[in-house]
Amino acid sequence: SRVNRLDLILQHVRNVPDFPVQGIVFKDICPILKEPKALAAVIDLFEEHVRQKHPHTELIVGLEARGFLFGPLLAQRLGIGFILVRKKGKLPGPTVSVGYTLEYAKAEAEIQADAVQPGQKVLLIDDLLATGGTLHAACELLKMQKAEILGCLVVIELKDLSGAEKLPVPVFSLLQC
Numbered sequence: 001s002r003v004n005r006l007d008l009i010l011q012h013v014r015n016v017p018d019f020p021v022q023g024i025v026f027k028d029i030c031p032i033l034k035e036p037k038a039l040a041a042v043i044d045l046f047e048e049h050v051r052q053k054h055p056h057t058e059l060i061v062g063l064e065a066r067g068f069l070f071g072p073l074l075a076q077r078l079g080i081g082f083i084l085v086r087k088k089g090k091l092p093g094p095t096v097s098v099g100y101t102l103e104y105a106k107a108e109a110e111i112q113a114d115a116v117q118p119g120q121k122v123l124l125i126d127d128l129l130a131t132g133g134t135l136h137a138a139c140e141l142l143k144m145q146k147a148e149i150l151g152c153l154v155v156i157e158l159k160d161l162s163g164a165e166k167l168p169v170p171v172f173s174l175l176q177c
C-alpha cells in the first residue's frame with residue numbers, strides 16, 4: 001500500500017546532526033539506495049503521481065547530484081528522456097547558468113543550451129527541498145529555454161523552510177519533515 005511504501009522510505013532516511021555545518025540536520029538518503037525495496041517504493045510512488053497528474057510529461061530534469069540517483073530510474077519507468085542540471089563548469093558545449101543560495105551554501109547551476117526544446121513539458125526531480133534555492137534556480141534555467149515546467153518532485157520536503165512557496169510550480173513530496 002501507499003502508507004507501507006512511505007513508511008519503508010521514512011525508515012531509510014538517516015538524520016545526521018551538524019552536517020555539513022553546525023545547526024543543519026542533514027537528511028541522508030543513502031540508506032534508501034542501499035535497500036532495493038525502499039528505492040523501488042520511491043520510484044513506484046513517483047511513477048503513480050506522474051501517470052495520474054502529468055501524463056504528458058516529455059522529460060525528467062534531474063538536479064546534481066542526488067536528483068541523478070532517482071531521475072533516470074523514473075524516466076525509464078515512464079519511457080521518457082532524462083536531462084541534467086549540473087553545478088557550473090561540468091557540462092560541455094554551449095550552456096546557460098544561474099547563481100543561487102541553498103540551505104548551507106552558494107552555488108551556480110548550469111544546463112546545456114540545447115537540452116530542452118521550446119514548449120517541451122518537463123518535471124524536475126531532486127532528493128530534497130529545503131529553502132528551494134536549488135529548484136528555483138533550475139526552474140529559471142528551464143524558463144530561459146522556454147520549457148513548459150509542470151512541477152517538481154522530491155523525496156523529502158523540509159516544510160519549516162517553506163521552499164515550495166518560492167517555486168513557480170507545484171511540488172510533490174513523498175515525505176514532509
Ligand code: PRP
Pocket residue numbers: 063064065066067101102103104107126127128129130131132133134135163
Ligand atoms: C542539496 C539537495 C538539494 C538542495 C536543497 O544539494 O540535494 O539539491 O541541497 O537545498 P535548497 O532547497 O535549500 O536549495 P547540495 O547542493 O547540497 O549537494 P549535492 O550536489 O550533493 O546534491
Ligand code: ADE
Pocket residue numbers: 024025026027028102103104128130131
Ligand atoms: N539540502 C539542503 N538542506 C539539506 C538537508 N537538511 N539535508 C539534506 N540535504 C539538504
